[in-house]
Amino acid sequence: MSQKPTHQYFAPCPRGLEPALAEELSSLGAGGIKAVDGGVHFNGDWLMGAKANLWSRTASRVLWRVGDGQYRTDQDIYALARNTEWDWLFDVKRTIRVQMTANKKAPIQSVEFVTLRVKDAVCDRFRDTCGERPSVDRANPDVRIHGFLDGTRCTLYVDFSGEPLFKRGWRVATNEAPIRENLAAGILMLAGWTPEQTLLDPMCGSGTFLLEAAMMALNIAPGLKRSFGFEKLKTFHRIKWQALLDEARTAAQPPHPLAIYGSDKYGDALKAARANLEHAGLADCVQLKQVDLMEVSAPTETGVLVANPPYGVRLDELDKLAEMYPQIGAVLKKKFSGWRAYFFTADPALAKLIRLSASKRTVLFNGALECRLFEYKMVAGSNRKDSAQADQP
Known part of the structure; x- marks a missing residue:
């Protein structure tokens, strides 16, 4: 039958x-x-x-x-x-x-x-x-x-989708290992970020967090610039689909400056982020700046910091990260009081070496790779840890 x-x-x-x-x-x-x-x-x-x-x-x-x-x-x-x-x-x-x-x-x-x-x-x-x-x-x-x-x-x-949904249609430039768009959007949701809050990605790479945040803030449907598998089926309702697209376009806000900031140490990374923002028509929504993470300052008194720091494989990379993580903790402590910080990483050393007490840990998978999203609530003088009390992943 x-x-x-x-x-x-x-x-x-x-x-x-x-x-x-x-x-x-x-x-x-x-x-x-x-x-x-x-x-x-x-x-x-x-x-x-x-x-x-x-x-x-x-x-x-x-x-x-x-x-x-x-x-x-x-x-x-x-x-x-x-x-x-x-x-x-x-x-x-x-x-x-x-x-x-x-x-x-x-x-x-x-x-x-x-x-x-x-x-x-x-x-x-x-x-x-x-x-x-x-x-x-x-x-x-x-x-x-x-x-x-x-x-x-x-x-x-x-x-029903065809190409994977993380392929939004706006990315024209990329770095070595960009985070997928749907994972970035999910991390922003888990962080509790809303458009009323300032957002900063101090290691923005090709700008995935920034673009997802801008589209969320402007209520832009993530699939507005792409086609889908269901359009090739006999069950496709063209008139209904066109009405849904028209409704989504009407619901989107026109681009305007937002409290979304991105920075990176490397000019090539910022060039990629800027190209992607321009291709998506969102270049005026996000403020970009080339600056080392250790020199970054909070753009507002409160906000959400989100980052996907690099993690090493070779011994020389691991040594550099072992030096960097405590410095990240020091920068957060000194300059980001009143902020919430979120680090997405597959490196279990971050939790120990950043020397801050994570208020929350969420297990996430980037493909088959098990990762953690660490939350740090930056309240002055309350969450510094010495290395003997280092956090466990």
Whole structure:
């Protein structure tokens, strides 16, 4: 029996941001919200899925659940995929890519083999219904099909997003290892930053925190300058989508100077940040300055400082960081009384060497890399620690 999809969605996100994403989706009007490790399940009509793509700042993708069933063998998975009405979802002329993942409980020997079985099932379905098979494009497909296997169930999804949602469409310049946009937005949310508060990134690199903050302050939908996977499906409602875009454009504030500041020691990094801000039309919203972190001063009496400091791999890098971290603590203590400071890092040494008492630690994942977001409330004379009392990660 064929399976015609209902509007059940799953939005994956960087691990640690599930509560922030659940709150976002709730504010957008999603129903059936259930946060799980790695993302959030929700439901709603077609427009809800489109709205989540347009407005979510923390989701990595929005996946539309199109098939679900129990399995014991790869033949069961093939049958599930064969009975899913792919021909109702998209035209045979669209190129496809299938990507399957499985958790440790899945009783399969090869994810690659199961991926091929699902691909064959999709193509066989089209051959049966229209006499043609869709072509596969691994690099830039029109339709991305995702599948997930646990110990007993296989769930199939069509990617409603296409390219990952952290690809906002504004980045034209980058540094060596930029933080992804949705993770940066989530960190700002976890920091409790709001546009009424001053924001400073003293190690701004290509400006990801600054751009995300400016778009949040101006209520600019993060997906306003890009296209999405759902636009290539037969279920695409062009008139409804255009109305949603018009509404988002009307809701956005015109660019104007904001209390958002960025600085960096290196001119090349500031050049990249400035290029990205200009490409996004936000150059007048953010104040940039080339200055070493140790020379930075607070631009206002209170505010939020957020930074993604470098972390080392080679011994010489580790030695430099071991010198830098205590200096960061000294600068915060001396110049940022009344501020909240947030450092996102994969380096466990920061917590020990900065010599300040973290008021909060949040575990986040940057891809597969486990990281920490440390919060420091800078109250004069109250949170300095000596090295013997150094914080534990």
